[in-house]
Amino acid sequence: MDSMMRRYRRSSRGGREASELVDDMGSLLIVLNDVHAPPMIRLSVNDSVVVDPGQDVVMTCEVTAGLPPPTVTWSRYPGPLPLSAQVRGPTLVLRAVTPADAGFYNCTATNNVGNPARKNVNLTVRTMSNLTFQITPDSNKDSETIQMGRDLKLSCHVDATPQDKVNYTWYKNGAPVFNSDSLILLRSDPDMAPGTSSLEIVDMKFRDLAMYSCVANFPGSRVPELRVDVNISQNSVTPPMISVPPGGQIVSVREGGNAELVCLIDGKPRPPILWSRTEKDLLMPSGKPAMETPDGRLRLRNVSRDMMGLYRCQTAPYNGLNIKRREAQVQLNVQYPPMLDPVFQDVRSRNFQIVTLRCAVLRSNPPRLTDIRWQRNGEFIRMSMPDLKQTPELKFKLEPTSNGTYECRVSNSAGTSTCRYNVSAQPYNAEFYFDTPNPVRILKGNNYSYNLQWTQRDPQATDRIIGYWLNVRQNKQNLVSKQIDLRGKEPEKGVLMSHTITDLRIPLSYEVRLAPITTYSTGDYVSRIILYSEPYTYPRSSDQVCGFEDERICGFSQDRSDVFDWTRQNNLTHNPKRSANTGPETDRSGTKEGYYMYIEASRPRAQGDKARLLSPLFNVSSVRGPKGSGRVPYCVSFYYHMKGKHIGGVQGVGQ
Missing domain, CATH: 2.60.40.10 (Immunoglobulins)
Known part of the structure; x- marks a missing residue:
């Protein structure tokens, strides 16, 4: 070991400091030091x-x-x-x-x-606001007045933060009140709302008639104290009385106007009035269950029909006698113009057929109608005065000169409302079929053709459709403008029609516009953009089958007009967080490597959502079948996996 030359290096690994020793034999020694x-x-x-x-x-x-x-x-x-x-x-x-x-x-x-x-x-x-008081006569005697020889309780409450840190001090004629046999102070009255202080006067005597004051403050705080004075004398306290002025039981106002509901209050001290709706769960216009008015007048601005109904006025349980509430009721009547159906309707019909327009009155206040008038293109239609008690109705024969905008104007004393109709023999628009996935490329030249497909909305609603105008545009310039002649064959509802557009240049895109033609008129144009894409080359050998192992998924494409898309995946690539019990674990082969197409149908998907795969175009006319078979050797088959209690359906569309 001593004979080896060593190189030393420090680094940070895994939240620790590491010292590395590298000897000349290539060996690496790592020592971890706990310095993090x-x-x-x-x-x-x-x-x-x-x-x-x-x-x-x-x-x-x-x-x-x-x-x-x-x-x-x-x-x-x-x-x-x-x-x-x-x-x-x-x-x-x-x-x-x-x-x-x-x-x-x-x-x-x-x-x-x-x-x-x-x-x-x-x-x-710290905050402090809204200091209120209550005067409670002798509740044991069920009294509503102040009487000598009876008990009396004065209470005060302030909305404060923090509530438990508020200090209450009571005064009698300006002098502090202390506990005695006849005056009892309650820092937190158990019979009142939390944070309420009370002063009980026991066996009231003439000496107890005085001005009592309640002061609320935060000790040592700069928040200003709040004070309320209550005068207790023989003439200073009388039970409240509440009433509605003559003619004020029902208040009528037009929608959008202002209204004032009034409840008269009498008594000493005079408490505030609380307004609320009598119907359960209905809130006041302020969005709250109740609104306080000091003078008993509820002022409503920009009144709507939703405010109509019965309102209750009640004496508030504070700033006065704490006794059974007094209450009264006022009806608010909101007048509004008639509510009509339909507000707008597009009416299509064949020429020279009878058209009936009906304008139903759903609600109206007042319910009595004062006028019904019909107009065409802004001019009144002369007709006998209709029955105001019947549903407004207009019948006429539709002619090329009577197409236009019709209005039914229905009035009551509160205003006028209108049913409007667009009446014509103009055919409905054509509706393009979902994307044709692959245009057919013509081998000669740098051209391609496109198989345009569409259906006709409600083809029997108007005069017979005899053809279509077709415009092909490139950079907003018309390249092709022609009429597609149906040769006497009328469109059928839900039946697909098609027309091949030729001589389109690769790789340009085009705008295609289509409008139906009848004997008397032409419908509106609808347009779409067509794009060129290379057609998919399929295996020619009869023993080869195209599957989703191919990254190009056999030339299939996602429909651009659907709601969501399919996903190509296998057992190794599927989302591990997909919803439980959704989709197969493998493709039909049962191997983890086999690919399949999958859709996640759980939330946020909703009923009616569609995911659509479009197949390539097959030029079946260019391929002959086996000798004598009389058919072409094309076969499209697929397997699908659907499981569960709430599954929908699978749908294939072809032609």
């Missing part, structure tokens, strides 16, 4: 920090261990760090915090050794 360590941190503040609004907060995440030196990051939950936050290395600085800055702040240290180190700080910003 996971991160450790500590915070400069407690895990819970409570501050006043406007105060600066500085939090430092001190790294106490870790090699290599950890990287420190700060984050917040919920939401991102405030825009005012400043991160200076391991230190986070929050300037002039607001209640919106409250939340959990997370410090994370990482160095790719072991697990990251994390510490959390719960930042609370």
Whole structure:
């Protein structure tokens, strides 16, 4: 060993430092040294920090261990760090915090050794608002008034953060109140909402008639204190009464207008009024279950028909007597124009046939109609006054001169709505079949041809279709403009039609436009782009069969108009995270190397989604079958795998 010359090298491997010794014999000795360590941190503040609004907060995440030196990051939950936050290395600085800055702040240290180190700080910003009071007469006597010789309880509550740190102080005519036989202070009243302080007056005497004050504050905080005064005298407290003014039980307003619902309140002190919907689960226009109004007037803007219904007004359980609620109801009636069906309809018909247009009134408020009028191309149609109680209807014979836009205008006292119809004898559009995968290349010259395929939407709806206009364009210039004559054979619904476009130059693409022609009119053009692709060369030998082992999948192609695609895979390449019990484990051969085509039909796939493979074109006319057979030697066969309770179907389309 001593006679060997050695070379020394240090490197980092697997989170440790490695020393390598290489001797002159080519041997390698590796010694691992434990000099890497996971991160450790500590915070400069407690895990819970409570501050006043406007105060600066500085939090430092001190790294106490870790090699290599950890990287420190700060984050917040919920939401991102405030825009005012400043991160200076391991230190986070929050300037002039607001209640919106409250939340959990997370410090994370990482160095790719072991697990990251994390510490959390719960930042609370003090807030205080909405100080309310309640006056509770002697509940044991079921009383709703203040009486001498009875008990009385005054309560106050403030919405605060943190709620349990609020301090309540009671005063009587400006002097602090202390516990005595006749005055009992409750820091947290068990009969009230959490965080409520109460002052109980036992066996009330004339000396107890006074001005009582409740003051809420955070001790030692800069948050301003809140104060409420309650005057208890023989004439200062009377039970509330609630009523609806004459004629105010039903309020009518047109949709889009403004409305005011009124409930009159009387009593001392006069409590706020809470408005809500009487129908279960219906929210107020504000999106909340209830809305508070100090004067009992509920003002609604831009009223919609969804707001129509019965509204309840109730005395609030605070800022007044804590007794059984008083309530009343107001009906909001929203007037809106008739709701009609259809709003728009495309009507196609043969010429000289009777066309019937119906405009159904679904809802209307008020329900009584005031007028029904029909128009054609903006001009009123002269006709006898229709029965306003019947469904509006117009019948006429369609002629080449009576094609156009028809409107039925239905009115009530709230406004007018319209049913519109586009009436014509123009045929529906042609609908292109899915992509023809491979154009047929003509051997002579640098040309190819394309087999254009389409179906006709509802061919019997209008006059007889006698042919089609065909335009072939390249760079927006017409190269071919011709009429395809059907020679007396009408299109049939769902039956494929085809036309071969020749003399297309390789490898150019073209825009093809197609429009149906009837005896009286021409339909709209529809267009598509056709592309050239090299046809697939199939094995000629009869003992060769093309399968999906071929990367070109036998010339099949994915349909561009479907929803999702097929995937070529085998047992070795399939996605291990595919949904359970979906697809075969192997192809028909049973080997792991055999390829097959697969679709994932689970979510996000939905019923009706299609994945379509298109086969190449076969020029069967150029191949003769065995002598005397009278057929061509082509055979297309495939195996498919479908299993499970909720499988759909497999469909092949050919011609």
